Amino acid sequence: MIRAVAVLLAAFTLLLGGVYPAVVTGIAQLVFPAQANGSVVSAGDRAAGSALVGQPFASTRYFWGRPSATTPVPFDGRASAGSNLGPSSPALAAAVRARIEVLRAADPGNDAPIPVDLVTASGSGLDPHLSPAAALYQVPRVARARGMPPERVRALVEAHVERPFLGLFGAPRVNVLALNLALDGLDR
Amino acid sequence: MTAAAYAEIAVFFAALTALAVPLGGFIARALAGEAPLVGRVLGPLERALYRVAGVDPAEEMSWRRYAASVLVFNAAGLLLLYALQRLQPALPLNPGRLAAVPGGVAINTAVSFVTNTDWQAYAGESTLSPLVQMAGLAVQNFLSAATGLAVLAALARGLGQRSKGALGSFWVDLTRGTLHVLLPLSMALALLLAGLGVVQSFGGEGRWPLREPARDASGRPVTEQVVPVGPVASQVAIKQLGTNGGGYYAANSAHPYENPTPLTNLAEALAILLVPAALCFTFGGWVGDRRQGWTVYAAMLAILVPLTIATVAAEQAGNPALAALGVDQRPGPLQAGGNMEGKEARLGPVDAGIWAAATTAASNGSVDAQHDSLTPLGGLWPMWLMQLGEIVFGGVGSGLYGMLLFVIVAVFVSGLMVGRTPEYLGKKIEAREIKLASVAILLPSAVVLGGTALACLVPAAAAAAGNPGPHGFSEILYAFSSTANNNGSAFGGLTADGPFWRRATNVAMLVGRYGVLVPVLAIAGGLARKRAAPPSAGTLPTHGPLFAGLLVATVLLVGALTFLPALALGPVVEHLQLHAR
Structure with a gap:
């Protein structure tokens, strides 16, 4: 169980806390730069x-x-x-x-x-x-x-x-x- | 209340239903790993995760093992979130050079986000760096919602099992709920919001000279306006969809960078209810009888729609104390009118009233207007919606599993009335189920009432209320109603970062989450072992208007009997005082 907890928590932190906002930021900065920057x-x-x-x-x-x-x-x-x-x-x-x-x-x-x-x-x-x-x-x-x-x-x-x-x-x-x-x- | 307000409410709930029905089917396929498109893209990632994590996707857990997995995973998430806040100054992506979050507030925030509450004893933009918001808070926004989804799936399996005693794998449910349901939905909503004006960048700030320089309280000139920006759209998307509610900014979705237009407001308000509403239809599919899902959905609407109308009517009617000063609060083509204290001009009392009802019916807790400044009745209905146990839509997963506890009680009560052994979906409801359901229903209520009483007796706790008289009592009652039911919204005048309030809300949030979740899994485990009996002539059908009525009556009776006296001391007294002048 410890392995499952550690791996899933680390992977989700990377994916949801890093990749997800990075992809949204990338697309938003590319497609709607004016809105995305305020x-x-x-x-x-x-x-x-x-x-x-x-x-x-x-x-x-x-x-x-x-x-x-x-x-x-x-x-x-x-x-x-x-x-x-x-x-x-x-x-x-x-x-x-x-x-x-x-x-x-x-x-x-x-x-x-x-x-x-x-x-x-x-x-x-x-x-x-x-x-x-x-x-x-x-x-x-x-x-x-x-x-x-x-x-x-x-x-x-x-x-x-x-x-x-x-x-x-x-x-x-x-x-x-x-x-x-x-x-x-x-x-x- | 104006005709346009009725029309807006009608269109809102029609749109919700039109979106929720197909989404319900999608979620059922996604949790089975069969979602088209999404499955093809994220399926390989899912399988790789299982390999590395040593997870057997075919594992069938007992309820005890399922519950233990939930608790250990949530505990680990709590520790990680605490650590990120404490280590903030040493971590990258901190353009505002924000210091470490004080220990007590960090624990409170970690508990709050892991339990899907998002009660906030801090101000987002001045306390947490973009990194902590993204990698800490937003991650728990996903995972706490996925946890609720997983527990609901386990309960549905318990109801649908043919006497095997197995509930599926928490790891698989958690992973699929995150990857196949919450992530694609959030991605879509985040991009929509970013296109409509919600900011999305890796931090920094907007800075420009004021058109007309101002002076601060001590007379120093202020020539610039500085507004922090960050990954807001990506965070707002999941805070709305995951019934979390914790805003990037302190003003939450009243902040123009979190919710800039009426259209973003509509999208965000629909997103509050969307997943909990869709899960009714997912559930109908799981148990192989769509009518079961529609019945629960109809019961939820039968409670929420009248309370939404009541909230909007109270807000649109305005504040008699201001009418006495000659202020014009009449709604018309040139102004929204009504009670505008704490509201944004682009939204007004109808949009804010719909949102207030939605965010407290679902255990979301985000706000687009400051709830502390709602009229007494405009605040009473949202407070009661939380006190009902966050089961009228409620949290992602947790709302429906909470409502199913009431279904069990309703089946039991009607069984007593007609003298038959109660059963639900072919499973006999016996003493063990009723005991566990009663515990899960009564625990949060006991914390709300006990906590409020305690806070009124402890001088330091009562002094935290920012408004005098019955409204101060409402602030305290609201705080416990919100935390013990994992909602997270607040009557913001309450100063919640002192030691009493931090500790009391920690206890309330943990009991409200796990004091319900664990009994639900225990019920699921017990039901899974029972053999399903075919329906007979004496079986009470659990679909259709008759049962929906029974369910609504059970929910309202329990909610009213438990909380009317407390509500009478706060909002009811304030309403009478305000209108007696």
């Missing part, structure tokens, strides 16, 4: 981020993404995490209230109800998306900060909306980094 997007000639990983935005000139619970910085790529706050947690209610205040202060005239994903922390802390509702909510602020007509900013958001797969799976969404890069592109 879907990096560039602006001009240098890397500007990943199409799949959100970045922190705080200036009024940019669309803000989902709140991020990573530490020590929001959107810390080395430490993916959610808040793990329970639904009845006083800390959750306090955090949401504080985020609402920041949004209201940045856009005093905007009385629209605030979409839930704009004031709740994402599961990974790296969420690259917003709901279209949450992006549209920010249109007046971004347009004012950039001195652009709101219709133009709104049209840009609408052009970035991605729909659910087959109309059912997933949620309607907007990639925040792509949207902000497009905004900067309009400026030039």
Whole structure:
């Protein structure tokens, strides 16, 4: 029995722990190199981020993404995490209230109800998306900060909306980094 | 709940069934060494392995020898995985220069992956090198699933044997389950995921300047974003297919590099249930009566579909505490709405609700949303699905062998009601089978309730709960429900790397795995020695809606009577408090 255990464990470690990931890596690097290496997007000639990983935005000139619970910085790529706050947690209610205040202060005239994903922390802390509702909510602020007509900013958001797969799976969404890069592109 | 949510659930389960039926037939052929294509490629490798390992592929093991082989092989795997973590800094492929994993956490992780639990008291991307993830964790993801598959095959042989007392060879079952079933499936899923955006490389990191520099908590400027990458797609494939659930990243399949799009989410969610679902049909083929497989499958769906709907409905309804603040949680064409804390915008509450039900019905435990932030009822149903014993689909192999224990109990109970000697597939069910089945059903439940009670009494253990009030109690109850049933998901607010929690979860995971597996093999050995009696007019048929109903009632009755009081103290109280405001 000892021989069987030793040989099978060693052989499977080599095969499943070495050959299997090596073959998958080889094929993936050959056939889908962009996806396999993190879907990096560039602006001009240098890397500007990943199409799949959100970045922190705080200036009024940019669309803000989902709140991020990573530490020590929001959107810390080395430490993916959610808040793990329970639904009845006083800390959750306090955090949401504080985020609402920041949004209201940045856009005093905007009385629209605030979409839930704009004031709740994402599961990974790296969420690259917003709901279209949450992006549209920010249109007046971004347009004012950039001195652009709101219709133009709104049209840009609408052009970035991605729909659910087959109309059912997933949620309607907007990639925040792509949207902000497009905004900067309009400026030039 | 919206009509689109019902439609999504319906399409999901239709797709699952359409994939599981043919896969069930494939697995039956593969475990017999007769799979076409795959057998031709990997068959020579299989035979070479037997030669070198000194294995006689025709060996017929007694249940004791089969069980001993399982235990020794799993123990050796545990030691190897522990050693790899401790030796991490001395091993190659460690671009992040990560240190050795502390001993206590390394033991906990080794136990966790060998028992098919994948409870994680560490954060993947900052603790383990690509080498340890690949050669340590992923290997056990395969082998723990193959172990479950092998034990199920042994039980099926016990039921199908014509009084020979032989259960086949563990080495052959393990090898074929790994080479012919799990490896080709994982390879296919890994490549699909890699094409859709899941990263796959030999380590390193993505690094780029932030579009808008930020500041950390102490005011220092942060100008770069760095995201570790590695062999993620290959690992995610087997963690989903092998009902393991341990993520490459701490955020598991909520992380955009592990699950970037709604389509990858669908593929990964289907993969959670796929093999356990297919095994129902494999089993029907093994015992020579397809109706037996369909009956068990229907009973599982009859429990899972309503609980999925209940979970999705709770999540889509949102959180009343946030509604009170004027937050808009209504689902519509411009937003998924609902309870979005801990969820990703690309997925939303319907996808996350389906996943939460699937991952706890199967003993998978991967998450695409943080379960600690689910609404009270959205967390209650997944918790109960684990507490039922991980038998509604459950783990690869272990789910069905656990469900067959309930079949034995259901046959016994109905035998008492009609006054006939109970039998299943022609084999008489007697005192020994009922005793062993009761032990295997009650042991994990005792650990869940006993462990939760103990943790509430030990101040250091209770203090690990990250949320106050009944939700903190839910975190503790969830932790034991998850580990004692080898699920591995968590209410992540619980700090699980302290000494109490490490030791308690070690015990829970080992009892939950081997306290069921060994009695199952003992039952298989006993049944194999019995002569099969032809069905008579007084035999209760174990197929069809009547028996499926009996089976569902047995499972729900045992699960409800055991856990309702505990659930009332956690999620039920929290739900009432939240809605009373």
